[in-house]
Amino acid sequence: MCKDLSLGFEDETKIPIQGVIAVERERVYRLPRDFVAFQDALIMNRVGVFIDDRNFLDLVNDDGNIISGLVTAGTGEAEVKKTRKRVIRNTKDLAKEGAVYAGPRRFGWLGPDKKTGRRGNEKIDMSEWPYLVSLIKQAYANKGWRTMTSYMSLSPMKTVRGNDVWNDATIKFMVTSPAWWGGRILDGKIVTDKKGDPVIGDWEHATMERDGIGYETWLAIMERINSKRHSRGMAQDAPTREVMRTGKYVWSGFLRCGRINKIGHICYSKITATPSSGRNKKYGPAYLCRSPACKGVGRKLAAVELYLDSLVLAYLDKHFSDTEPSTVPWSSEKELENLREQLSSVEASISSGEIAWTDAHNVLTQLQSGIRKMEGERAAHLEAEAKRNLVRGWKRERWDMMDVSQKRAVIGQVISAVVVMPIPEGTSKKAPFNPDLLKIAWRKDEAA
Numbered sequence: 312m313c314k315d316l317s318l319g320f321e322d323e324t325k326i327p328i329q330g331v332i333a334v335e336r337e338r339v340y341r342l343p344r345d346f347v348a349f350q351d352a353l354i355m356n357r358v359g360v361f362i363d364d365r366n367f368l369d370l371v372n373d374d375g376n377i378i379s380g381l382v383t384a385g386t387g388e389a390e391v392k393k394t395r396k397r398v399i400r401n402t403k404d405l406a407k408e409g410a411v412y413a414g415p416r417r418f419g420w421l422g423p424d425k426k427t428g429r430r431g432n433e434k435i436d437m438s439e440w441p442y443l444v445s446l447i448k449q450a451y452a453n454k455g456w457r458t459m460t461s462y463m464s465l466s467p468m469k470t471v472r473g474n475d476v477w478n479d480a481t482i483k484f485m486v487t488s489p490a491w492w493g494g495r496i497l498d499g500k501i502v503t504d505k506k507g508d509p510v511i512g513d514w515e516h517a518t519m520e521r522d523g524i525g526y527e528t529w530l531a532i533m534e535r536i537n538s539k540r541h542s543r544g545m546a547q548d549a550p551t552r553e554v555m556r557t558g559k560y561v562w563s564g565f566l567r568c569g570r571i572n573k574i575g576h577i578c579y580s581k582i583t584a585t586p587s588s589g590r591n592k593k594y595g596p597a598y599l600c601r602s603p604a605c606k607g608v609g610r611k612l613a614a615v616e617l618y619l620d621s622l623v624l625a626y627l628d629k630h631f632s633d634t635e636p637s638t639v640p641w642s643s644e645k646e647l648e649n650l651r652e653q654l655s656s657v658e659a660s661i662s663s664g665e666i667a668w669t670d671a672h673n674v675l676t677q678l679q680s681g682i683r684k685m686e687g688e689r690a691a692h693l694e695a696e697a698k699r700n701l702v703r704g705w706k707r708e709r710w711d712m713m714d715v716s717q718k719r720a721v722i723g724q725v726i727s728a729v730v731v732m733p734i735p736e737g738t739s740k741k742a743p744f745n746p747d748l749l750k751i752a753w754r755k756d757e758a759a
């Protein structure tokens with residue numbers, strides 16, 4: 312059976328074989344070594360379907376549960392452990408190649424098609440895809456799982472198993488899976504190449520350009536989920552980074568107060584938005600300086616946003632619409648590579664007994680901390696590049712798809728501050744909004 316399965320057809324009849332359906336899995340394998348042979352065959356087959364009593368089992372991407380089940384089949388613990396290691400290695404090799412995920416169909420992708428040779432989870436399903444993208448954006452915007460679950464249950468979409476009713480776990484799995492941006496997770500870490508960049512798989516996936524979501528979006532979502540988990544005392548299991556601050560107001564913090572304060576200096580405090588309340592109620596929401604040392608400036612929020620948004624959009628159209636998204640390589644790649652090589656040669660010398668561990672201790676810790684520091688710099692560089700790619704190749708439609716935090720990131724790329732000047736003495740309370748009182752500092756040096 313395993314031979315036929317690996318070949319993809321029955322040897323004698325040439326009838327294609329794409330999987331195995333069994334009444335009981337014990338009829339297929341009983342010992343770990345049978346399992347390994349069977350699993351290898353499924354991997355070779357690339358489609359690798361295994362159905363046990365109507366349950367679809369994902370042997371290729373097994374996280375250890377199926378293997379653990381073998382312990383009860385009367386085999387030694389050691390043999391099971393060995394097998395388990397082997398299974399993980401198989402999965403790893405596939406992931407490192409960026410091979411198409413060979414398990415059950417994922418929501419958002421098409422299943423396999425023999426006629427066209429299409430593999431499962433390779434091509435996007437255009438009817439499901441917009442829903443997946445929307446769920447990811449909702450998660451990024453901090454919507455609750457329950458909201459997203461009822462959004463799907465009310466939609467005409469069914470789960471991959473054909474259910475109309477969705478549950479939180481399914482939604483969570485879809486949103487947190489790195490597959491939607493082309494990545495894979497193994498051992499709680501993103502699969503990366505030698506340089507530390509995520510390996511992007513050879514299946515269709517979301518892009519910032521078309522879908523407005525990408526690796527960065529995923530990192531932000533995972534960060535939020537992990538920080539919640541952490542606060543409940545659970546272990547973290549995915550890469551983390553600084554939480555992206557998402558306020559409600561686009562221009563909060565970019566605006567600075569331009570009034571001369573009580574001690575004779577320009578106040579220059581960061582101005583934040585205030586919803587209409589109390590004695591300001593009749594003016595509506597406003598951006599206000601609240602420094603205690605300052606008499607304050609204030610401006611109506613709607614007028615400020617209308618003016619500054621249109622200014623930024625005009626600037627982006629002019630300077631970024633015919634640029635190309637690109638990533639400037641990090642300049643110290645060689646040095647990092649060097650440190651890594653040194654570390655592995657020191658490690659090799661220790662394990663071969665050339666150097667005593669006690670002698671190498673200082674060198675080792677220095678190399679390790681040097682590598683960590685450079686990896687941090689590298690990550691910061693890539694993040695800055697990703698932010699700059701928010702504006703490169705600019706198209707105006709992008710703005711409307713962005714949430715507050717994305718708009719703020721774009722503004723941060725082109726504007727360093729906007730100073731709000733006080734309204735001159737004697738101006739009528741009814742005077743219209745005067746844009747000349749907003750002094751803008753553009754980031755000219757950072758044009759693409």
Ligand SMILES: [Zn+2]
Binds near residue numbers: 570578601602606
């Ligand atoms: Zn002020």
